[in-house]
Amino acid sequence: MQRMENYVTLEFLSRSSNEGFARVAAAGFAAQLDPTLDELGDIKTAVSEAVTNAIVHGYPDQLGKIVMKLKLLENNTLEITVRDWGKGIEDIQQARQPLFTTGGEERSGMGFTIMESFMDRLTVKSTPGRGTTVTMRRRISARIKR
C-alpha cells in the first residue's frame, strides 16, 4: 500500500460532453506534480480512453453514473480510477488485446493499448452486469526546482 498525499473524487453522468471535462480535471489535479507538457498529454489521453469506454461501452443505451478518483501517492505517483456501474466486460484479457472491439466502425479497439503504453500500470476489474473499474498509475518525473 502506498501512502496517499492528496485526492479528489468526481462523479458525473455518462454524457459524451463530459469527456473533455474529465481530461481537464485530471490535468488540473496533476498540475501539482509539475508535469511536463508531454506527461500532461499522456495523462489526458489515458483519461479520455477510460472515460469514453465507460460512456460508450459501460452505458451503451442509457445514461449512468461515472466516478473518477484522482490520487496523489508518494513518489510523485498519480493514480487515476474510472468506475462505472454498467454492462461490464465478459473477457478482460480479450478486451485488452489491440484491435479487439465490440464497438462499431467508429471504434478502433486501441483504447486499452493506448492506456497501457501511456501509463506505467493498468488494472482492469469488471463483472458482467455490474460494472467496470479501471485503475492507472503514472509516475511523474522529478524536475529540477527553478
Add this chain to the structure above:
Amino acid sequence: MEVTATYRDRILELHLKGELDHHGARGLLTKLEREIEATLPAELVLDFSGVTFMDSAGIAVALRGWQRMRELGGCVKLYHVAPQPKKVLEAAGVGRMMTVQ
C-alpha cells in the same frame, strides 16, 4: 469539432479544428466517407493544424480514410500533426501506414 473540405487537383483536403475525441468526432466518419465518394480523390489530406487533442477516435477516422483510399488506389497524408496526436498515432501503429508530418 469543425470540418472544412476542399478539393483541387484530385486532392481532397479535410481541415479539422477542435478536439478529436468520441464527442468531437460525432458525424466525422460520415462526412469523411461522403466527401471521398463525391470526389473520388487520388490523395486524401487530413490537416491536423487545428486539432488540439486526439484520442483513439482519431485512429478510427485515419484508418477509415486509409482503407477507402487504398481501395481507390490512392494515399493518405496527415499534415501539421502536433506531438500529442502524433504519439497516439504511433502507439496505435498508424504512423507506419501513412505519411504523418
